[in-house]
Amino acid sequence: MSVVVSEHRGGPSAAPVGRIASDSLRRALARVACLPSLRHKYAEHLDAAVVPVLGRLPVLTRAELAGAVAESNGLRRASRGAGLYAAGGSMATPWLAAAQDEGVTAELHENWRPLWRGDVLANLYPAGRMQWAHYFYNALAVRSEADVLPFGRLGDDELLQWLDFFRERRVTALAAPPETLERIVQVCAVTGRRLDWLRKVLWHGGGQEHDRLPAERSLSAELWSCYASAEVGVVGHAGPFCLPRTYHPLPGRVVEVAGDGMILLTVLDEGAPVPLLRYRLGDFGAVVRCACGRPEPALRVVHDAAVAGVTIHGQLVQPDELVRLASELEEVAGAEVVLTGNGSEPDRIRLRISLRSGVPADDYTCEWVRHHVLSRHLVLGALVAEDAEAFEVVVSG
Ligand SMILES: [Zn+2]
Known part of the structure; x- marks a missing residue:
């Protein structure tokens, strides 16, 4: 969407x-x-x-x-x-x-x-x-x-x-x-x-x-x-x-x-x-x-x-904050946020990352980036604890 x-x-x-x-x-x-x-x-x-x-x-x-x-x-x-x-x-x-x-x-x-x-x-x-x-x-x-x-x-x-x-x-x-x-x-x-x-x-x-x-x-x-x-x-x-x-x-x-x-x-x-x-x-x-x-x-x-920014369960989240956190990792070459959802407005965040050469594009890497972002963002971790589908990390391309 x-x-x-x-x-x-x-x-x-x-x-x-x-x-x-x-x-x-x-x-x-x-x-x-x-x-x-x-x-x-x-x-x-x-x-x-x-x-x-x-x-x-x-x-x-x-x-x-x-x-x-x-x-x-x-x-x-x-x-x-x-x-x-x-x-x-x-x-x-x-x-x-x-x-x-x-x-x-x-x-x-x-x-x-x-x-x-x-x-x-x-x-x-x-x-x-x-x-x-x-x-x-x-x-x-x-x-x-x-x-x-x-x-x-x-x-x-x-x-x-x-x-x-x-x-x-x-x-x-x-x-x-x-x-x-x-x-x-x-x-x-x-x-x-x-x-x-x-x-x-x-x-x-x-x-x-x-x-x-x-x-x-x-x-x-x-x-x-x-x-x-x-x-x-x-x-x-x-x-x-x-x-x-x-x-x-x-x-x-x-x-x-x-x-x-x-x-x-x-x-x-x-x-x-x-x-x-x-x-x-x-x-x-x-x-x-x-x-x-x-x-x-x-x-x-x-x-x-x-x-x-996107509002999830009443809480505003800024996409650029998530991009910045993902980019802190040496495995990540670039990142962008895509807003998705099944309703009339986006209420899901998909963080699409590109990886540096040699980094495996597998579930482990995605989960590592997801963990890094959630553990360092002020509110997203609490939102995901209640609604696990609110945030996902995927490798682009
Ligand atoms: Zn009025």
């Missing part, structure tokens, strides 16, 4: 969605100026006599942010303790994102209310190492005074029996990665199993998740989603009446669509180790009006896995 091609490349940049006061922007600039790796980047905007303007600041890249978070050691500067979750990277260069209350902030609770007292949520997001999503939905349920079954990943061979269990336990809502929802809908269609007990479905991600709507539309449940990731938390939210792939940014978040169609995010959270100043999320977007009736502009998101 080929990956999604963006429909928003090129064109003029759109006006920002959301507002940020110049004094809070000035404080954020003062904070990033304390970090040697970023001080030079923002030097010309640090003059106290000049009012900072968001649109004139340089764009912040993923590599720059990852480096700044590691450099800041600022996770300890937060006013309260925070969960540290894997946003990406390897064991040698990990990227940990901090989330207080798992990102279930007052702003989110006031603006996105999929759960209420009396709801029972079955949380099917994997509970593996440092995976933010599982804990986010647990926290969301508790904050909403709903009950939660912190279940974890639901395998194919146990799917029907657990769906029966959820019905008997009066579960009203499921939180699950899109590929899991897709499997549930398919299995129920084949077996004639009904999901009439299911009233709400929750998930998160970027544009790719809504491309699974044909399967999810066969559900009678309300669809609630948010645009979120471990690296930046919740950016925007959507409810049952919103357009596909369209989100309403939370207060305090400013989103811009740059001239190349890329989404830029600005968040000046005082508790974050590094303020996000025009951070390049990796997704493409467009500013639109949503059909749900909210008057403010909304953000339509298009995910391009080749650019932004």
Whole structure:
């Protein structure tokens, strides 16, 4: 399967969605100026006599942010303790994102209310190492005074029996990665199993998740989603009446669509180790009006896995990290990642390697490379422990 091609490349940049006061922007600039790796980047905007303007600041890249978070050691500067979750990277260069209350902030609770007292949520997001999503939905349920079954990943061979269990336990809502929802809908269609007990479905991600709507539309449940990731938390939210792939940014978040169609995010959270100043999320977007009736502009998101990475069970994985790890081995002459999957979006990673002269192209070599990558990547090992088919290594040619 080929990956999604963006429909928003090129064109003029759109006006920002959301507002940020110049004094809070000035404080954020003062904070990033304390970090040697970023001080030079923002030097010309640090003059106290000049009012900072968001649109004139340089764009912040993923590599720059990852480096700044590691450099800041600022996770300890937060006013309260925070969960540290894997946003990406390897064991040698990990990227940990901090989330207080798992990102279930007052702003989110006031603006996105999929759960209420009396709801029972079955949380099917994997509970593996440092995976933010599982804990986010647990926290969301508790904050909403709903009950939660912190279940974890639901395998194919146990799917029907657990769906029966959820019905008997009066579960009203499921939180699950899109590929899991897709499997549930398919299995129920084949077996004639009904999901009439299911009233709400929750998930998160970027544009790719809504491309699974044909399967999810066969559900009678309300669809609630948010645009979120471990690296930046919740950016925007959507409810049952919103357009596909369209989100309403939370207060305090400013989103811009740059001239190349890329989404830029600005968040000046005082508790974050590094303020996000025009951070390049990796997704493409467009500013639109949503059909749900909210008057403010909304953000339509298009995910391009080749650019932004592939999401597996709710966790983002960057293909170039895997190529870099494989290339550390002297047996490997080159490597590339091919994204595959049986669903409507790629959710499988195939690492195709070429070998140096004299290295046998056999199963042992592939397994050695696979072991090397899994043991050094920050999150892929935990994902593969739950779903062994998520990652394979093959010799090209
Ligand atoms: Zn809407």
